[in-house]
Amino acid sequence: MIRIAKKDDMPKWKSFLIRIASVMAGILLSGLLITALGYNPISTFGALISGAFGSKVALINTVLIAVPLMITALGLAIAFRMKFWNIGGEGQIIMGCVFATFVSHNMPESTPGIVLILLMGVAGFLGGAIWALIPGFFRVFSRTNETLFTLMLNYIALCIVQYLHYVLWRDPAAKGFPKIKAIQAGAHLPTLFGVHIGWIIAIVLAILIFILIRKTKLGYEIRVVGESAPTANYAGINVKRVMLTGVALSGGIVGLAGMIKLCGNVFTLSPEITGNAGFTAIIIAWLSNLSAPVIAVVSVLIAALEQGSQAIQIKLQIPAAVASIIQGLILMSALGGEFFLKYQVLWTRRPRKSVSNLAEPDDSGSSDGASAAGQEGSL
């Protein structure tokens, strides 16, 4: 009989080992799949790694994917710390881009680049913040479920950008091709070491958010509110204000991620601008335990996985679907590993037959009992 019980906290090195082992398990699983499909797993993974880090171009591409993922995950993590389940990253990225594009389209061409970029940054932040504050207000003042609300706002944002794309902002100069006019050339982010400076902004943001959460009063309040709103109330913290501030910050940073992607390497607003970053970033934030420095590392790894799987499609003619499955298997194993950090699986011998006359052959109840036991274990 298998039982599941809650585990005590383990030393850091041990949890680190479990995490590494679970990623390894994912690699092993996908290796089996690759072999079964008739490819050589070792050369496939070799191509995956060299495709992500092997050349300057590969490295640049990986960083280009990593930057928006990292900034989005940093933003989402702030909301998650308050137990505000912001899964509206997609919508907030889009609205950040919409606001930033609006600024670019309406500023005279003569505006100096630095002014334009700063204004677009502010607009991007505002766009994301507003899109997060809408569900934020409803959550705080009428206790609506923010999970559904933020999710639904993703689709509304997508519809807005589609309308802009096909109708309102359609560029007449594009010869009938539905396309929004690109942002001004002056708004392009400058580059450093071959990549736009978004990567520096991302690192600076990671440090700032780390300081915000750990070393400031607001960060302390965010942590207290997330752990227990009644305690925050008891201590005289204005829970509604902290919640709204945190949500605005979260959405704003996600909006900023969109603006950076727009001004860094896309330059044109389109319905595909998010590249699913709003959802992938949720996984990154949780895999990193909401810690800003870890988010920085994990974002690069996830980006490498994505970039590497594109490389194996080209190099080894592995179909895109298989590359997606490899990504999925590795991610799933990494998330599955989290289970073993919190729970342990115990094997117990089946009770003797003579006394188990009451036991039904398929004991659906035992799993309930075991999970109850798991909860009890922490007390």
Added chain:
Amino acid sequence: MKGICKTFGSVTANDQIDFEVRKGEIHALLGENGSGKSTLMNILSGIYQPDSGSITVDGKGRVFHSPKDSISVGIGMVYQHFMLAEPLSAGENITAGSKGFFLNRKKDNTEIRAFSEKYGMDIDPEKLTHQLSVSEKQTVEILKVLKRGAGILVLDEPTAVLTPQEILKLFRVLRKMRDDGCSIVFISHKLNEVMDLCDRVTVLRKGRLIETCNISDVTSYDLVEKMVGHKIDLSIDRPYPDPEKKVCLEVRNLFLKNDQGYLKLKDMSFTLNHGEILGIAGLAGSGQKELCETIAGIIPFEKGDVLVDGTSISGKTPRAIIQMGVSLGFIPEDRLGMGLVASMDIADNVLLKDYAFEPGFLLKTDKARIKAQKIVDELEIQTPGIFHPVRKLSGGNIQKVILGREINMNPKLLITAYAVRGLDINSSYTIYGLLNEQKKKGVGILYIGEDLDVLLELCDRIMVMCAGEVTGIVDARNTTKEEIGRLMSGAGLENTEGGL
């Protein structure tokens, strides 16, 4: 139950426990919090599976995979928290979960009436659950398990929610059931009840079986010694209050409505002097929690006034109250849910009440760390250090952290809600000592308690609440349990309030 073992992670909750209940006896299961009582009973009810050991019912070995298995051999649990479907009637709750597809309410209700008369309970099966009193709800719970044919009844602290009069009634019912051949397991930590009601007693300590013996062979002092592991002085110190009575807290005509618009506090008025402990007695849910939170400024109230040393703090948030220079310590009922942040360390929790008053945007932790270390040293908190998360501390130490933080503010007024709930006997006495120390310093203390014996020994005066109203304020040195029990059930209302 033989040789029961159960571990949770590295904690051994039950270690080789043998437990035997005979037919037709009331058997007490005694032990402090964390001694393994609940684990053992959860194994008996099929919620947990033991790591090893066996269960025998009526001579047959049994393995319980789920509560269903346990119920089917006639084991019935009555939990402390009632599990009734609110919208249904009492009768429907009793028959819920029984076999068959169709309901026959008439037949069911006649059966229930006959059943309850047999044991001297009175219950109207047609009444809706939310109209039932707490004691009636308990009766419904008991009838529910009896109707399912339970021969072994497990009652988890059944008296915690009852008035002294209701307890006597419950005991009569239980004795009748015993004489009828039922076996009853009675879990409690109130010794006098165990001595009064039970035939045999099993004492657990730290997951181990200490002894099973006949009640007639032991005294309550023996039982305490077995529970705690050493001899203990059960009397509580009670210094006389300062005769120069200066009013510390005054509450005038306080009204409070909850979210649904029901009145939770009705026209409450009382005063508390410096250097005095005012106890508050009342059944669970009579408005004690609301009263504390209202005074502490956590929930806004309808009308009335709250004054500390003559200054009104009505309508002020907890932070505004501190800014006014009124220092008020509050130890809420739910320590980890409200007073502390469970996953944060001791230092960060000490910071909770202070951080906002340091200037600047950044968090200043140095002072809080020194303070935390001082609290740990002074109150002898058992912890590896001040950076240890509070949720990993034991109940007594958690209580010391919050009490230490509140005392450290040098409060004029200290509000404590169920300060010793869940604590073992030793920790409870430490807390009483700390409260008395504050009392001698001239702090006015509001002590909300559930154990009448403790209230009678610790407090100077006792205010009794019933359904959000004050039913009487009595001198704790010259009153009896019966008097308080009468007030708890609302008997004082006619006299004091002019027939509300």
